Amino acid sequence: MxxxxxxxxxxxxxxxxxxxxxxxxxxxxxxxxxxxxxxxAAGASPAMVHAEEEAGEFARIAGALTxxxxxxxxxWVGGMKTAIAGAMAAGRPWVxxxxxxxATGYRRRxxxxxxALRPTVVRGNASEIIALDGGVSAGQGADAGDPxxxxxxxxxxxxxxxxxxxxxxxxxxxxxxxxxxxxISGGSALMPKVTALGCSLTCLVGAFTAVAPDAPFEATxxxxxxxxxxxxxxxxxxxxxxxxxxxxxxxxxxxxSQALEVGERIRPA
Amino acid sequence: MxxxxxxxxxxxxxxxxxxxxxxxxxxxxxxxxxxxxxxxAAGASPAMVHAEEEAGEFARIAGALTxxxxxxxxxWVGGMKTAIAGAMAAGRPWVxxxxxxxATGYRRRxxxxxxALRPTVVRGNASEIIALDGGVSAGQGADAGDPxxxxxxxxxxxxxxxxxxxxxxxxxxxxxxxxxxxxISGGSALMPKVTALGCSLTCLVGAFTAVAPDAPFEATxxxxxxxxxxxxxxxxxxxxxxxxxxxxxxxxxxxxSQALEVGERIRPA
Amino acid sequence: MxxxxxxxxxxxxxxxxxxxxxxxxxxxxxxxxxxxxxxxAAGASPAMVHAEEEAGEFARIAGALTxxxxxxxxxWVGGMKTAIAGAMAAGRPWVxxxxxxxATGYRRRxxxxxxALRPTVVRGNASEIIALDGGVSAGQGADAGDPxxxxxxxxxxxxxxxxxxxxxxxxxxxxxxxxxxxxISGGSALMPKVTALGCSLTCLVGAFTAVAPDAPFEATxxxxxxxxxxxxxxxxxxxxxxxxxxxxxxxxxxxxSQALEVGERIRPA
Numbered sequence: 001m002x003x004x005x006x007x008x009x010x011x012x013x014x015x016x017x018x019x020x021x022x023x024x025x026x027x028x029x030x031x032x033x034x035x036x037x038x039x040x041a042a043g044a045s046p047a048m049v050h051a052e053e054e055a056g057e058f059a060r061i062a063g064a065l066t067x068x069x070x071x072x073x074x075x076w077v078g079g080m081k082t083a084i085a086g087a088m089a090a091g092r093p094w095v096x097x098x099x100x101x102x103a104t105g106y107r108r109r110x111x112x113x114x115x116a117l118r119p120t121v122v123r124g125n126a127s128e129i130i131a132l133d134g135g136v137s138a139g140q141g142a143d144a145g146d147p148x149x150x151x152x153x154x155x156x157x158x159x160x161x162x163x164x165x166x167x168x169x170x171x172x173x174x175x176x177x178x179x180x181x182x183x184i185s186g187g188s189a190l191m192p193k194v195t196a197l198g199c200s201l202t203c204l205v206g207a208f209t210a211v212a213p214d215a216p217f218e219a220t221x222x223x224x225x226x227x228x229x230x231x232x233x234x235x236x237x238x239x240x241x242x243x244x245x246x247x248x249x250x251x252x253x254x255x256x257s258q259a260l261e262v263g264e265r266i267r268p269a
Numbered sequence: 270m271x272x273x274x275x276x277x278x279x280x281x282x283x284x285x286x287x288x289x290x291x292x293x294x295x296x297x298x299x300x301x302x303x304x305x306x307x308x309x310a311a312g313a314s315p316a317m318v319h320a321e322e323e324a325g326e327f328a329r330i331a332g333a334l335t336x337x338x339x340x341x342x343x344x345w346v347g348g349m350k351t352a353i354a355g356a357m358a359a360g361r362p363w364v365x366x367x368x369x370x371x372a373t374g375y376r377r378r379x380x381x382x383x384x385a386l387r388p389t390v391v392r393g394n395a396s397e398i399i400a401l402d403g404g405v406s407a408g409q410g411a412d413a414g415d416p417x418x419x420x421x422x423x424x425x426x427x428x429x430x431x432x433x434x435x436x437x438x439x440x441x442x443x444x445x446x447x448x449x450x451x452x453i454s455g456g457s458a459l460m461p462k463v464t465a466l467g468c469s470l471t472c473l474v475g476a477f478t479a480v481a482p483d484a485p486f487e488a489t490x491x492x493x494x495x496x497x498x499x500x501x502x503x504x505x506x507x508x509x510x511x512x513x514x515x516x517x518x519x520x521x522x523x524x525x526s527q528a529l530e531v532g533e534r535i536r537p538a
Numbered sequence: 539m540x541x542x543x544x545x546x547x548x549x550x551x552x553x554x555x556x557x558x559x560x561x562x563x564x565x566x567x568x569x570x571x572x573x574x575x576x577x578x579a580a581g582a583s584p585a586m587v588h589a590e591e592e593a594g595e596f597a598r599i600a601g602a603l604t605x606x607x608x609x610x611x612x613x614w615v616g617g618m619k620t621a622i623a624g625a626m627a628a629g630r631p632w633v634x635x636x637x638x639x640x641a642t643g644y645r646r647r648x649x650x651x652x653x654a655l656r657p658t659v660v661r662g663n664a665s666e667i668i669a670l671d672g673g674v675s676a677g678q679g680a681d682a683g684d685p686x687x688x689x690x691x692x693x694x695x696x697x698x699x700x701x702x703x704x705x706x707x708x709x710x711x712x713x714x715x716x717x718x719x720x721x722i723s724g725g726s727a728l729m730p731k732v733t734a735l736g737c738s739l740t741c742l743v744g745a746f747t748a749v750a751p752d753a754p755f756e757a758t759x760x761x762x763x764x765x766x767x768x769x770x771x772x773x774x775x776x777x778x779x780x781x782x783x784x785x786x787x788x789x790x791x792x793x794x795s796q797a798l799e800v801g802e803r804i805r806p807a
Contacts, residue, residue, distance in 0.1 A: 022679050030301045030317050032568045032609075036733035041779050046733070047638070047679035048568050051611040054642035061641070061678060071301075073320040073344065075611070100316070103330070104323035140330060141291050141316035193522065195305035195315070241310050242518030249780030253731065299570045299586050340570075342589040342613065369585070372599070373592035409599060410560045410585035462791065464574035464584070510579050511787030 009222035009260040012212055016222075017043035017257070021063035021210035023203060024087075026050045026080055028070025028099065031199035034245075038200040041252040042226060044207035055079040059086030063210030066203045067119075068097035069110055070142065070196075077110055084117050093120035093209035093216055096164075097202035100142045102131035115162060120209060120216045122158065123167040123202045126151035133158050143192065148174050152269075156181070165216045167205070169198060173224045174269060177217040181269040184221065186228025188235035190244040197248075201227050225260040226252070278491035278529040281481055285491075286312035286526070290332035290479035292472060293356075295319045295349055297339025297368065300468035303514075307469040310521040311495060313476035324348040328355030332479030335472045336388075337366035338379055339411065339465075346379055353386050362389035362478035362485055365433075366471035369411045371400035384431060389478060389485045391427065392436040392471045395420035402427050412461065417443050421538075425450070434485045436474070438467060442493045443538060446486040450538040453490065455497025457504035459513040466517075470496050494529040495521070547760035547798040550750055554760075555581035555795070559601035559748035561741060562625075564588045564618050566608025566637065569737035572783075576738040579790040580764060582745035593617040597624030597632075601748030604741045605657075606635035607648055608680065608734075615648055622655050631658035631747035631754055634702075635740035638680045640669035653700060658747060658754045660696065661705040661740045664689035671696050681730065686712050690807075694719070703754045705743065707736060711762045712807060715755040719807040722759065724766025726773035728782040735786075739765050763798040764790070 007015075022045045027035050032048055039046035049058040052075070059065050065087040067080045087094045096119035101111035115122070115132065124132065126146040127139025133154035138145030148170035155166040159178035168174045173184040191197050204226065208219035233255075234247035260266075276284075291314045296304050301317050308315035318327040321344070328334050334356040336349045356363045365388035370380035384391070384401065393401065395415040396408025402423035407414030417439035424435040428447035437443045442453040460466050473495065477488035502524075503516035529535075545553075560583045565573050570586055577584035587596040590613070597603050603625040605618045625632045634657035639649035649670065653660070662670065664684040665677025671692035676683030686708035693704040697716035706712045711722040729735050742764065746757035771793075772785035798804075 020681075028317070029298055029567055030305050033302055033571055033733060036568050037779065037783075040731045040733055045679050045681050047641075048566070048609050049641070050609065051644070053612065054610070054644040057642045057644070071317050071319065072323070074322065075344075075613075103316075103318070104326045106320070106323040106326070141314050143289075143314050193309045195302060195309055239516075240519030240522035241306065242515040242522075245306075245518075246515055246780040246784055247777075249783075250778030253778035253780075297586070298567055299574050302571055340586050340588065341592070343591065344613075372585075372587070373595045375589070375592040375595070410583050412558075412583050462578045464571060464578055508785075509788030509791035510575065511784040511791075514575075514787075515784055 007212060007215060007218055009225045009266060010257040012208055012219060012222040013226055013257040013260055015211045016207055019211055020045050021207055022047055023206045023210055024049055024058055024062035024065045024083060025203045026083055027068040027199050027203060031068065031070060031196035034196045035200040035203040037249055038252060039203055039207055041249045042204055046203065050076060050079045052078040052082050055083035056086030059083045059092065060090040064092055064206040065094040066206035067094060067114060068099060068199050068202055069101060069107060070099040070199060072107060072110060080114065093213050095119060095121040095123060095202055095206045095209065097199060098124055098128050098132055101128060102137060102139060103141065118162060119164050121165040121167065121205055121220050123169060123205055125198060126168055126170055129158065129166065129168045130154045144170060148172055165220050167220050167224060169201060175220050175224060180217060182221050183267050183269045184224040184228050185265055187231035188244060190235065190238060190241050191231055193241040194245045221266060225265055226255065228265060229259050230255055276481060276484060276487055278494045278535060279526040281477055281488060281491040282495055282526040282529055284480045285476055288480055289314050290476055291316055292475045292479055293318055293327055293331035293334045293352065294472045295352055296337040296468050296472060300339060300465035303465045304469040304472040306518055307521060308472055308476055310518045311473055311476065315472065319345060319348045321347040321351050324352035325355030328352045328361065329359040333361055333475040334363040335475035336363060336383060337368055337468050337471055338370060338376060339368040339468060341376060341379060349383065362482050364388060364390040364392060364471055364475045364478065366468060367393055367397050367401055370397060371406060371408060372410065387431060388433050390434040390436065390474055390489050392438060392474055394467060395437050395439055398427065398435065398437045399423045413439060417441060434489050436489050436493060438470060444489050444493060449486060451490050452536050452538045453493040453497050453534060455534055456500035457513060459504060459507060459510050460500055462510040463514045490535060494534050495524065497534060498528050499524055545750060545753060545756055547763045547804060548795040550746055550757060550760040551764055551795040551798055553749045554745055557749055558583050559745055560585055561744045561748055562587055562596055562600035562603045562621060563741045564621055565606040565737050565741060569606065569608060569734035572734045573738040573741040575787055576790060577741055577745055579787045580742055584741065588614060588617045590616040590620050593621035594624030597621045597630065598628040602630055602744040603632040604744035605632060605652060606637055606737050606740055607639060607645060608637040608737060610645060610648060631751050633657060633659040633661060633740055633744045633747065635737060636662055636666050636670055639666060640675060640677060641679065656700060657702050659703040659705065659743055659758050661707060661743055663736060664706050664708055667704065667706045668692045682708060686710055703758050705758050705762060707739060713758050713762060718755060720759050721805050721807045722762040722766050723803055725769035726782060728773060728776060728779050729769055731779035732783045759804060763803055764793065766803060767797050768793055
């Protein structure tokens with residue numbers, strides 16, 4: 001445990017790639033394909049299993065679970081809760097992605113119910129994290145309407161209130177476990193122009209928590225650093241969001257673990 | 270209003286990009302990811318919100334709604350109708366895409382019910398428009414079996430009967446509001462070899478109607494011209510449908526508004 | 539019939555491309571978009587129609603049906619069974635893809651029920667075929683955990699027990715109708731790093747059985763050879779799974795029928 005708690009991003013990345021953890025992703029229809037490709041390219045093994053009839057049983061064999069409310073409907077919420085119960089019963093970490101939870105009453109209620117089930121990690125954009133903390137955000141749909149800096153205090157409060165690691169992603173990401181905090185730099189201005197990359201990052205956070213279940217803060221930092229490094233590499237030579245998305249998968253696949261800790265990518269906050 | 274009614278494609282494109290309208294897309298499972306990427310690349314903000322529990326509430330905050338019956342099931346039809354009611358109550362335009370509605374009795378019934386709810390715009394391929402007008406088309410599945418020219422009279426009749434702008438898309442598109450009509454040229458022979466581009470175009474029509482709610486004819490023409498111009502640009506250097514799809518997103522992202530009115534792209538019909 | 543039974547892969551590929559068969563694909567949410575693109579690029583016409591309300595009616599007009607249990611839920615199983623009944627009543631071939639059927643009790647039961655409906659072809663990875671034969675596989679999720687060679691005897695037994703052609707796909711594919719067998723070489727080490735290619739191959743097998751309904755063994759061999767040849771071509775110059783996926787669609791689209799029988803691609807086993 002002690003060694004895991006101090007594992008760096010490079011070490012966790014190498015461990016993730018070596019063990020190819022099975023990650024159960026309950027994510028939205030828009031994200032499923034790209035999230036699966038992101039996990040495969042990064043080195044994990046994705047499994048999209050959502051139905052109430054099997055989601056809980058599967059969560060017991062997966063290394064981690066991720067839950068995303070992007071395209072919500074009642075049948076899926078049942079599967080999400082069953083999967084969360086299964087993951088928790090097996091001592092597995094799970095990650096919540098509260099996509100645009102502020103947009104409708106139904107979505108707000110479901111997000112609140114899931115948050116009450118104590119996720120290991122919550123990942124959202126600034127608008128989502130501000131609203132989850134009870135604040136008023138500028139967000140309308142799935143795209144962020146607020147800068148990351150404005151969500152930092154909300155993230156710290158959410159983290160302490162729910163015992164979860166909270167990640168706010170954007171041009172520079174912010175991660176906190178309520179006690180420690182870090183900022184992660186990199187990525188590309190084209191990332192918000194490709195749909196479902198945030199949702200896919202949530203799944204990748206799951207993959208890293210699967211190989212460091214006792215160190216969710218470090219795992220989240222490592223996942224975000226992986227995305228930031230691959231995004232930065234993919235940006236070089238991209239002609240727009242189409243070619244960026246292609247290059248991003250190539251970059252995730254070819255990523256050198258050591259590149260995650262180069263320069264100022266990860267800084268304490 | 271008058272100024273909107275005479276706004277050209279270039280002006281509407283610039284306005285759409287500047288305001289990044291929130292567009293609620295209820296579309297099929299095949300199209301969701303590509304439609305979201307098309308809207309992001311073009312400059313709009315897509316939101317895939319379909320459940321009856323929230324679709325109507327969300328339609329009130331979105332700038333426009335699009336409804337596509339590609340992968341139909343009863344639960345989704347409820348969400349479609351709720352969303353349409355929400356959009357109409359809020360005075361928002363909505364666009365219908367009656368994918369392969371002639372293929373089964375269930376699909377025909379649902380398409381007829383949705384058409385009766387008075388969409389602002391209907392977009393389909395020639396086979397779909399001919400059959401929607403009660404004619405016999407050569408279509409079987411989602412791919413067109415008839416030339417666009419053969420659907421022009423059906424489009425005019427449909428438009429007058431339902432008070433909707435009707436767009437027939439193909440190698441050369443045809444758009445009419447029952448009174449005026451236009452043809453739009455461009456695109457690429459590879460477009461029918463990439464799935465869900467027609468469905469994505471329907472969502473883009475939604476984005477343009479969101480910024481010109483009182484000028485749906487001009488908005489539809491501008492959306493089709495955007496697709497035609499990007500398709501033409503993407504065709505250059507494409508090695509097949511895979512690289513075409515990538516280049517198409519890049520081209521949408523890099524498109525110069527002025528390019529929409531160059532040469533013979535848009536002609537009165 | 540005799541001529542169909544002895545048709546080679548090149549001839550079947552040319553026939554498939556010439557007739558563009560309509561293939562009804564009931565596949566999972568992850569695979570829908572890529573499977574549709576694979577079929578369009580290869581020359582077929584995909585239709586994703588799954589609801590119980592129309593799946594059976596549509597199966598009567600499609601040339602073949604494919605059923606994949608990747609993202610399973612009760613509503614979909616009803617549609618699968620209705621579609622299978624429709625296809626069989628119309629004398630159409632249908633293909634079963636038992637994705638990760640061993641992972642949960644629910645999935646095992648559904649796979650067993652579908653297998654009992656006598657598919658024309660079963661396609662899976664080695665872990666899936668071994669487990670379907672009652673053996674113990676190393677698989678957990680959708681990724682194979684066993685080598686193809688280890689599944690050959692299971693494939694032969696399954697084929698004889700169920701009267702189906704059985705295909706085990708991997709680095710070298712194995713196909714048998716219980717009497718004859720073949721191995722197909724080619725592809726790329728990047729293929730398992732792109733999600734849903736196996737699911738898409740199942741749909742392509744459907745397209746080939748549609749043009750050779752009385753020769754499902756030859757049709758399956760031809761579909762696998764098509765994938766292997768396109769995968770091999772796409773591997774050249776690919777920088778990772780992202781660019782591979784793009785190049786793969788281009789290669790399917792540009793494939794020369796004669797290339798399918800070149801060298802040692804297809805060997806009797």
